Amino acid sequence: MSLAEADVIVDRNPDLDSWKSFSGVRSRRVFAFLIDYALILALCVPAAVLVFFIGVFSLGLGWMLYSILFFLVAVPYIGLTLGGLNQATPGMRLNGIKMVRLDGAPVDSMLAIAHGALFWIANAVLTPLILIVSLFSGRKRLLHDMLLGVVVIRDEAA
Numbered sequence: 763m764s765l766a767e768a769d770v771i772v773d774r775n776p777d778l779d780s781w782k783s784f785s786g787v788r789s790r791r792v793f794a795f796l797i798d799y800a801l802i803l804a805l806c807v808p809a810a811v812l813v814f815f816i817g818v819f820s821l822g823l824g825w826m827l828y829s830i831l832f833f834l835v836a837v838p839y840i841g842l843t844l845g846g847l848n849q850a851t852p853g854m855r856l857n858g859i860k861m862v863r864l865d866g867a868p869v870d871s872m873l874a875i876a877h878g879a880l881f882w883i884a885n886a887v888l889t890p891l892i893l894i895v896s897l898f899s900g901r902k903r904l905l906h907d908m909l910l911g912v913v914v915i916r917d918e919a920a
Contacts, residue, residue, distance in 0.1 A: 855917070901913050
């Protein structure tokens with residue numbers, strides 16, 4: 763392994779044992795969720811207009827997309843932002859947090875989408891109990907974080 767490769771590995775592996783990496787993460791995650799939810803709802807407006815025209819041109823068949831409109835907007839939003847270079851959604855970036863994998867590899871789009879899907883499934887089943895898990899986990903991780911091998915930490919660059 764070259765020195766440049768070692769630098770990349772060190773950059774990808776933040777200090778996951780330091781309490782500073784997890785200070786205030788739980789409340790920041792809640793605020794990040796609210797911001798991201800508002801952004802996704804705002805993106806649903808132009809998507810709804812697009813679905814309207816698709817429905818007109820398909821003689822009404824396209825209007826069935828309204829039932830999954832939030833899903834159609836949220837999946838690319840999560841995949842492109844959380845699975846992107848910053849490893850954080852816009853809400854997470856505003857709150858100074860990011861997601862990292864425990865094995866040091868970057869979060870890819872499929873893992874980000876799986877994370878979002880598991881979050882919504884857990885949210886539908888356990889609302890509001892999903893946050894209670896973070897009170898007892900060592901790194902303030904939620905159940906879906908544990909299942910996927912990720913952790914949310916403070917972003918030192920923010």
